[in-house]
Amino acid sequence: MQQLRCYGDDRNKGFCVHCGGPSETVDHVPSKVFLDEPYPENLMAASACRKCNNGLSLDEEYLACLLECVIAGDTEPEKLHRAKITRILRDNSSLSARLQRARTDGAEGPVWAPENDRVNRVVLKLARCHAAFELNEPQLQEPSHLGFKPLPLMTEDERETFERDQDAFDVWPEVGSRAMQKVLVAGTDAFVEGWLAVQEGNYRFRISQANGLTVKIVLREYLGCEIVWE
Numbered sequence: 001m002q003q004l005r006c007y008g009d010d011r012n013k014g015f016c017v018h019c020g021g022p023s024e025t026v027d028h029v030p031s032k033v034f035l036d037e038p039y040p041e042n043l044m045a046a047s048a049c050r051k052c053n054n055g056l057s058l059d060e061e062y063l064a065c066l067l068e069c070v071i072a073g074d075t076e077p078e079k080l081h082r083a084k085i086t087r088i089l090r091d092n093s094s095l096s097a098r099l100q101r102a103r104t105d106g107a108e109g110p111v112w113a114p115e116n117d118r119v120n121r122v123v124l125k126l127a128r129c130h131a132a133f134e135l136n137e138p139q140l141q142e143p144s145h146l147g148f149k150p151l152p153l154m155t156e157d158e159r160e161t162f163e164r165d166q167d168a169f170d171v172w173p174e175v176g177s178r179a180m181q182k183v184l185v186a187g188t189d190a191f192v193e194g195w196l197a198v199q200e201g202n203y204r205f206r207i208s209q210a211n212g213l214t215v216k217i218v219l220r221e222y223l224g225c226e227i228v229w230e
């Protein structure tokens, strides 16, 4: 993936995009636990303070492992598809046990009880990084809406609304932002599908500014997330 230099102003560079604290670290989006090697070149990144960047890494690891267990229908490391997650769960027996406890066997196969507060924090972190990096619009305040739902549980209407945008020509990026440069470099074709796949099967996202700022993310082609700042 080509990383475009940001010609926007420095609003989102001097501070942590999550809490407004000091800019001490580079926060990759998505974090590498959601991606497999070889990583895409020039991963996007935003500024973060050490506390925010490190503080969320266990939650991110948890979510990446949970998704893998849900998709495989199992917590046994050798049954999982992503080698990285197999390694993490082999080395981390307490996380492995925690995921096993989250599983119940229902009539139609296993069901999983996610720790929603942890999923919430990760989804918000990813959305804040995208908002800051793509649009030069850091969103320190709480979003007006944050939701996530497995794609297979969405009704056909929900899925259709989720996948497309309210308005076909909905991206009006700020001049100088990376999204604007993508429009200039690639023409509007870059946004016909609307989704940008960071790594096929693992992570895609889209941003719309039709009504406020909406970030949509799909993790592992399983979990659809939507975050809105009105």
Ligand SMILES: [Zn+2]
Residues within 6 Å of the ligand: 016, 017, 018, 019, 020, 021, 022, 048, 049, 050, 051, 052, 053
């Ligand atoms: Zn911070």
